[in-house]
Amino acid sequence: MSTQNRVRKAVFPAAGLGTRFLPATKAMPKEMLPVVDKPAIQYVVQEAVSAGLTDLLMITGRSKRSLEDHFDRVPSLEARLQEKGDSTKLKAVQQATSLGDIHYIRQGDPKGLGHAVLCSRQHVGDEPFAVLLGDDIIDANESLLADMIAVQEKTGGTVVALMEVAPEEISAYGCAAVEAIPGEDYVKITGLVEKPEAKDAPSNLAIIGRYVLHPAVYDVLENTEPGRGHEIQLTDALQTLASRPEGEEGAGVYAVIFKGRRYDTGDKLSYLKAVIQMAAERKDLGPDLVPWLQEYAKSAPTQWDDK
């Protein structure tokens, strides 16, 4: 049994190689790519803090400096902005450093998301914890993480977030088979499979980058062999927990089906859409950007050669 039942800790795996975004991610983690004017990871950390999580742990890899620097103070920059009386920029700079204490652990070798989560074991200990992927942005008006935490606290199990995707897109995600729970707005997971071919997918429900995990996942991850892509897959460990009989340690994997807005910034096209959409909706940028986009769309290319 877990000694601490309230979810307090958030883990942010940010040690992936980001190969879909090369060469931009050669010397910079993809989580640092700017989405309008903040790196993607800042939206994600803010989401965790808004959901009441106070203990923040980032799993970093090579080129971790920029991540640490971003959440650290730069007194000389702050002093300069203060001297200039630029309170707007000063506030923007201070926003990233006032989110709370962030701890860092290095994942020496990026052996997969499951392995990155395992690296958090000593810090998290024997309590349920949230995992937020730094390249997945959930609209700030949504209460997804808080809803997931509530389901974890109610069930005592593990909770994932699912989203419906087009059948041809499921092979890019972990996929879940679910059954309804009468009277509840969350569902039970009966099976999970990482990146299945569309024809083998048990549903069109994709796992998105938010988890609230029972600490029993750590023992399972220790014993999880590399799976798809020769990586230790978190999905495989969750499948093990989902197949445990009721009453066994860590049994019960549930899901909140998310219908709101989510942006995947680890993929080039989704990243571009995220930047455009978020900028278009901002008061300081939208009034100029939207008419420009409308005008541009009239003359934008409609054919592309293979150059």
Ligand code: UTP
């Ligand atoms: P992805 O599979 O999206 O990350 O992992 P990736 O491997 O960096 O991406 P591509 O496919 O090569 O472009 C999901 C999350 O897990 C983290 C990533 O940083 C991302 O937030 N991750 C992945 C790790 O922290 N360590 C790993 O070994 C793998």
